[in-house]
Amino acid sequence: MSNKQIDEGLKQWEELYSKSLPNDKPRTNRSNIKIKPIYTPNDWDSDRYMEDLGFPGEEPMARGIYPTMHRGQTWSQRQLVGLATPELYNTRVKQMIANGANALSMIPCNSVYRGLDVDLVDPVLLGTCGITINTVGDMAKCLKDIPIDKMSIGLNDPIPFTMLAQVLAHAKNINVPWNKLTGTSNQSDYISHYVANHMFFRLALKGSRRVQMDEISFLRDNCPGWNPVSVVGQHMQQAGATPAEAMGLTLSTAIQYGNDCVERGMLPDSFLPRFTFFFDISISYFEEIAKFRAGRRVWARITKERFGAKDPRSSRFKFHCQTSGVDLTRVQPLNNIARVAIQGIAGILGGCQSMHTDGYDEALSCPTEEAALISVATQNILKDEAGLTDVIDALGGSYYLETLTNQMEEEIEATISRIDAAGGMFLAVESGLVQGIIGESAMAHQEKVDSGEHKIVGVNAYVPDEDDASNRKVQPWPDQNIMAKHIEDFCSFKENRDDAAVQRSLDKLSEAAKSDNQNVYEQVVQATINNATQGEIITRLRDELGFGNPLINA
Amino acid sequence: MIEEKTTKEAFKPRVLVTKIGLDGHDRGSRIIAAWLRDAGMEVIYTAPWQEISTVVKLVQEEDVDVIGLSSLATDHLLVPKLMTALSEVGYQHVKVVVGGIVPDADELMLLDAGVSKVFHTGSAKNDVIEAIGALANKARNSSSSITFN
Amino acid sequence: MKAKNDDKPWLVRLLNGERTVLAKAISALENETDEASTIISGIYPYIGKALVVGFTGSPGVGKSTLVNSYIAGLCEEGLRVGVIAVDPSSPLSGGAILGDRIRMAAHEHLENVFIRSLASRCHVGGLSRATARIVDVMDAAGMDVVVIETVGAGQSEVEIAEIAHTKVVVCSPGLGDDIQAIKAGILEIADILVVNKCDLPLAAHTVRQLKSMLSLRDESPEWSTPVVSTSALEGTGVVELTEIIKNHEKMSSNKKEGYGKGKPQQRVLRLLANSAADEIKKALLQDKSEEISTICDAVLKGEMIFSDAIQRLIKGSLPCKQ
Incomplete structure (x- = not known):
């Protein structure tokens, strides 16, 4: 078919279209890209096939990072689970495994994120949104009867990675060699915490930077199957960044971490293969798929052009994704099952390596058991019933998707350039630039919701006359008796340990933090093996490396 | 919407937008702060993780009419303790609203404890502004203000 | 500074550094309520x-x-x-x-x-x-x-x-x-x-x-x-x-x-000047007299320059003119 024929056909169609739809309003996606009513070979042509797409597992990586993608191995179904006590977690996780979950994930209680042991927190808050896990003893209870050498473990474990230290200590206690462990340190991206999520950081920005490098280097030498860094776009997008901004800022963060590693004397091909990513999937379906495809291309280019990577594994953009909590509604919560399914499809067609689908009741409370099981079932339906895994990059070649992927790539590159111009991500965060970008986009999105331009069913469209809340089930708060028993256990754990050994290892930790050349993370692991609590470890590090105060702008 | 008082300037409600407890997600509190500013109110905006005693001190120093607490995890469970602390210093006239993710049963618990209103996710801008403006007026008028004479 | 015996209760509490009284006094000053001048005259000996x-x-x-x-x-x-x-x-x-x-x-x-x-x-x-x-x-x-x-x-x-x-x-x-x-x-x-x-x-x-x-x-x-x-x-x-x-x-x-620290006269003068400016502004804005509109017209037509107009307004609006 000649271009002339297409041009003529398009012209005719455009006339018809504008005649039948004279008041057609311009539409944009969340990344502010204008969306046309139709895309044709004039927008994207298969002449560009090799340049834009190529084949899975090969440059430019648009179609996927492995040759076989989901035909060979489907994504890890990694459901976040965080229940009040280690014992309750252990019970729930075994049930999830029996229902098809094939990887573990652990969310600690917010008190742990703040670096506080259970004896320092108002008991009414303990265990309300995650596991109260303070010691290697707690970790042993969480992982009881679970074959940790056969399951990939995802830990929501911010700097200084005390949960990972507990896993390592537990492995040592049950004689599992560290090189048999696989998993990922989620929440290792301290920059994302500073810009978007003022919860996980425990140390000042500079101290965090140092401990992260110590962790990467320690794990590279001692636990090579572990992914020490998961660069997180999810927080930024949940906080309001557009999908393109979230991707661009995440890649800028990865560039920063990569540069820090190089400055530490590490060779790019020794750390890049272990970099992983974590993204939000909003309900903007095509945009999300394009975001992932574009991100894969940009990362592959970054690893070659900026880091000179030679090992093909260095250029693989491995990512975990999670359906967007912000998109869920409190009104008519069962509708969220539909939203989560659509977001899940976007994650799969975007070529994810790992996924969490939200419980439908997350706008009401922490997920109930029923909701958690439905979200696992949602993934199973998508994986085994819907035929989504039959074809690799099934939407590739769509005029629209390819055009959109290219446009998203431009937007992503523009964000990266903006951060480059500010001296890199670290300085851009210190100066508040990134917080400003995210805040502005959050407000712009909110205005679209307020004006009704962005529709949310049940909230600003199809609003129900009455939303009967009376028979909604919510996850009950932890039984205060169980929690009291847990606190008691914690206190007796502290009483029964070798105090001198604890103090010695904490002193060594402080000393390492004071020095410029000792590995702090090695001492975190040693202190945990010697039964120091996460609160004690973090307190010592805060004394030396500074407290993580929020870097927010009003 | 906001009545003018017998002062030289229109009465400007002062609202403290803050977070107590452990969580730090601030997208909601930032949006609320901007809404209230655009409605002509003065918003005192703080870092997250405030202690209850500090919130009480802030309320006194800043002479606020309304406290807006954002809770996206479970920190709303601490709010009854804040209510008690406010009445202990004689500041029960200050109105407290909670916004974010609050389960239904907990909403009742908060209202029982003296919270004026709970806003859930998806609350409309005008509803929030109107409710807070009205509460601010009520608070200012019921304030057992010190008389300077 | 120690309060004097005849000081009002609010002033005694303020001088004792009571947080709530200070906060309320600040609000009164900020909102320029009728209490503001009482507060200013009350604290004057203590600044x-x-x-x-x-x-x-x-x-x-x-x-x-x-x-x-x-x-x-x-x-x-x-x-x-x-x-x-x-x-x-x-x-x-x-x-x-x-x-x-x-x-x-x-x-x-x-x-x-x-x-x-x-x-x-x-x-x-x-x-x-x-x-x-x-x-x-x-x-x-x-x-x-x-x-x-x-x-x-x-x-x-x-x-x-x-x-x-x-x-x-x-x-x-x-x-x-x-x-x-x-x-x-x-x-x-x-x-x-x-x-x-x-x-x-x-x-x-x-x-x-x-x-x-x-x-x-x-x-x-x-x-x-x-x-x-x-x-x-x-x-x-x-x-x-x-x-x-x-x-x-x-x-x-x-x-x-x-x-520096002890320049109360200057601070009082500054306070007075500020208050005087406020008073003059209030008086001028409320003044509906013929004279005011004559002056405004003259400025509009370019018959009177700004500085002369201001001089006339100040002289005319000062309370001592009666």
Whole structure:
């Protein structure tokens, strides 16, 4: 078919279209890209096939990072689970495994994120949104009867990675060699915490930077199957960044971490293969798929052009994704099952390596058991019933998707350039630039919701006359008796340990933090093996490396 | 919407937008702060993780009419303790609203404890502004203000 | 300062430093309620003790963080510190987001510290109209030091010179606009210049630039304006800055004309002038007389120049004209 024929056909169609739809309003996606009513070979042509797409597992990586993608191995179904006590977690996780979950994930209680042991927190808050896990003893209870050498473990474990230290200590206690462990340190991206999520950081920005490098280097030498860094776009997008901004800022963060590693004397091909990513999937379906495809291309280019990577594994953009909590509604919560399914499809067609689908009741409370099981079932339906895994990059070649992927790539590159111009991500965060970008986009999105331009069913469209809340089930708060028993256990754990050994290892930790050349993370692991609590470890590090105060702008 | 008082300037409600407890997600509190500013109110905006005693001190120093607490995890469970602390210093006239993710049963618990209103996710801008403006007026008028004479 | 026997109960409580009374008094002054003049006349015998330090400079240079570090040292000395943190009001809605406390979170809970956030309420000088009076009421309530942090709107901030004994002008490295603003006016009021974020590249360059600008300025024989490098986030240079502020205070209180801490006459004069200006404005705006409209018409037609019109209005509007 000649271009002339297409041009003529398009012209005719455009006339018809504008005649039948004279008041057609311009539409944009969340990344502010204008969306046309139709895309044709004039927008994207298969002449560009090799340049834009190529084949899975090969440059430019648009179609996927492995040759076989989901035909060979489907994504890890990694459901976040965080229940009040280690014992309750252990019970729930075994049930999830029996229902098809094939990887573990652990969310600690917010008190742990703040670096506080259970004896320092108002008991009414303990265990309300995650596991109260303070010691290697707690970790042993969480992982009881679970074959940790056969399951990939995802830990929501911010700097200084005390949960990972507990896993390592537990492995040592049950004689599992560290090189048999696989998993990922989620929440290792301290920059994302500073810009978007003022919860996980425990140390000042500079101290965090140092401990992260110590962790990467320690794990590279001692636990090579572990992914020490998961660069997180999810927080930024949940906080309001557009999908393109979230991707661009995440890649800028990865560039920063990569540069820090190089400055530490590490060779790019020794750390890049272990970099992983974590993204939000909003309900903007095509945009999300394009975001992932574009991100894969940009990362592959970054690893070659900026880091000179030679090992093909260095250029693989491995990512975990999670359906967007912000998109869920409190009104008519069962509708969220539909939203989560659509977001899940976007994650799969975007070529994810790992996924969490939200419980439908997350706008009401922490997920109930029923909701958690439905979200696992949602993934199973998508994986085994819907035929989504039959074809690799099934939407590739769509005029629209390819055009959109290219446009998203431009937007992503523009964000990266903006951060480059500010001296890199670290300085851009210190100066508040990134917080400003995210805040502005959050407000712009909110205005679209307020004006009704962005529709949310049940909230600003199809609003129900009455939303009967009376028979909604919510996850009950932890039984205060169980929690009291847990606190008691914690206190007796502290009483029964070798105090001198604890103090010695904490002193060594402080000393390492004071020095410029000792590995702090090695001492975190040693202190945990010697039964120091996460609160004690973090307190010592805060004394030396500074407290993580929020870097927010009003 | 906001009545003018017998002062030289229109009465400007002062609202403290803050977070107590452990969580730090601030997208909601930032949006609320901007809404209230655009409605002509003065918003005192703080870092997250405030202690209850500090919130009480802030309320006194800043002479606020309304406290807006954002809770996206479970920190709303601490709010009854804040209510008690406010009445202990004689500041029960200050109105407290909670916004974010609050389960239904907990909403009742908060209202029982003296919270004026709970806003859930998806609350409309005008509803929030109107409710807070009205509460601010009520608070200012019921304030057992010190008389300077 | 000790209250006198015939002082009203509110004044006794204020002089005792009661937080709630101070806060309510500030509100009354800020909103210019009918109680404001009672408060001003009540506190008048008790002001003039506090050291008043102003921090100014463009947005983003780290003023709040620097103030936070500065008050940390004052607290350690056991001093009582009042902070007035001014943020801009939205010109459209009249509302404001007052966020300076974010960076002062480390001290806001301390008993010895009283922080009040003020909206500029669209007053152009960089300070809220009521700021001077609020300084006085904090002073009367026993604050040893009152710190004012301005909006940070650049050159219009010279107004702080009227209020603060010691003016600290803060800038950060590599901000061209900043230097422009400093050239354009702030430099004139600076008693101390601070280059914050001194760990950033270009910091040394900025210090040199400022020093060379200062060398062009007429220095007073008593005080040569220092340029201090700080990193408020890391706490470096803050002890030095605190020391320099103290020295400046000593220098200025030694001056004969009562400059510095003990210049109550000047402060009263300033208060009177402000109040008089308010009164005149009120009187003029309410005046519906023929004379006013004649003057306005004359100005509109270009028959009378502005300064003459002002002279006539002032003379005509003063209450003593009857």
